[in-house]
Amino acid sequence: MAKDDDFQPEDDDDDEQPFTSYFQEEANKHQAEADTAADVAADVLQNARYDEFFAPYQPRFRESFAHHYVLARQAWISVGQANEDQPNRRLLIHAKDAYVALWAIQQKKLFDLQCRWRAEELTDVPGVVISDDFGTLSAAIENCAPLPAITAEEFALYLEWVRQADYARDLDDRNDGCFVWQNHRFIREALAPDAPPLIARVQPVLKKTVSDWYRFHNARTGHDRLLYLPDHRGAKEERYWNAWREQQREQEAIARAVGTAPDPRPLYLPPEEQEALATEFARHFESARLNRWRETKELLRPRQTEEDRRMDLMANFLLSNPEPVPVAAAADWREATRQAYYAYCHRQLLEQLPVVYDEYLQRQSWGITQPNRLDWELSKYDLARYYRGWLLAGRARLGEPEDFNF
Structure with missing residues (x-):
């Protein structure tokens, strides 16, 4: 394995390494964002039509403003597009x-x-x-x-x-x-x-x-x-399934006899096993420095359990909710948060079900296809x-x- 700071793939042929297409697409996306940011910054700094807007400020302020405006503009676009592409977010x-x-x-x-x-x-x-x-x-x-x-x-x-x-x-x-x-x-x-x-x-x-x-x-x-x-x-x-299974067993026996049996080695692994295998691979083939970084990351940011992930979602949901959500007293704040979240969602579900049913009936009366759930x-x-x-x-x-x- 090459050193972690100068690693290069052995072969850049995308036809032979199709998995690299994802990284190329990401690189192209970020390059396009960088080009747009540079154009926006140049426009803010050089376009005379903004001179009056910046007149109340010192000349160097315009430079710092251009930097912050580019970042803010990128965030507006990212969040705005995400919400337009997925309208079933918080409000719905x-x-x-x-x-x-x-x-x-x-x-x-x-x-x-x-x-x-x-x-x-x-x-x-x-x-x-x-x-x-x-x-x-x-x-x-x-x-x-x-x-x-x-x-x-x-x-x-x-x-x-x-x-x-x-x-x-x-x-x-x-x-x-x-x-x-x-x-x-x-x-x-x-x-x-x-x-x-x-x-x-x-x-x-x-x-x-x-x-x-x-x-x-x-x-x-x-x-x-x-x-x-x-x-x-x-x-x-079941009678026909059994006949088909018997046929499959016969074909597998023939394949074994001529040496063309299916490869018994695994083709896929569950995510947890993939992660463990990646750690083992790094221990064998990566540099000591990268392995120190890996150990530091695993120590500071251990793998999140499903329960922890769910709790993060609930807490963030309640934190950003536009209306207050009552939380009952409990010996464990996690349990109190969990019960408050479920109770709130239950109330909202009961309020929304008659609404979506009325909409369903309206589409039925109009002969409109019901949307995917x-x-x-x-x-x-x-x-x-x-x-x-x-x-x-x-x-x-x-x-x-x-x-x-x-």
Whole structure:
């Protein structure tokens, strides 16, 4: 490894090192900012149309002002553009939370529909040919064709649940990533552990939970009966999955026999392991000075835990909130801050839900597509298309038609 103060890459060919394109783009961006700053500073210093503005000050003041003005102008642009590009920031953050939360109503309706489809009470659900298609519909729940619109009665029931729900446990899900909405086996095992066992299809290990809204809804509607319906469709699919898996095992055995088995070494590592590996790499290959800097950084700025990161977000939110937020007395300031934050967000959610529901109804009446609840398009990550192909391969292996009529 070259010395830390004169390191140069061995090869500057971007075609061979495509990862360098990111750094080149960043360099170009900063160079453009520097060029703009130089132009602004020159204009402030030399343009005669500002002479009258600076007349009350000493001539050298204009030089120091130009420096400070360039920095202030860059900050205005950076913050202003960020807020224009992401309008769901502070002023609209609670409306966004409410909009994301609203779709739990449709998620429950879609899950109930899935239970009936699996039991073959229903056979024609638009967009569904295999069970994994419910995951795709869930990702684009805002405009899910098989579901009727949210009724006033459904919204009233949901609002009743929100009022009594624990915000931290049940509602703190701004990015819609805490709850399992359509994983049939996972939800059945959580909500109906006494139900007959389902098919033994491999399920991912989920760091999520089932929303208490599902329990509340079932208790009020009697829809817990749907959890006990037989999974006829899943059993049929499992037969084809097993055929496909057997085919994969045979292909892997052939590959091992001819020496072309897949490389068993890891291609990716979790972030924590990546960081540990970077430290180990530095110890082996970097200079003593850089390793001293690394150790100093790790000592002064240790890796932040998820709990610490959440606490920073809460404290900064309350600190910059435009209205006072009451904080109850507590033995631990962290717990007091946490409870104040959750209570405030809960109040705001209850205020905003009727607003976003009225807006939802307005778009429905106008025939306008409901906007995505998140800042990214989850439907792009449609894994069901792969599952469809694998299922059809399993049917072909069993000598059956490569279609979904089974």
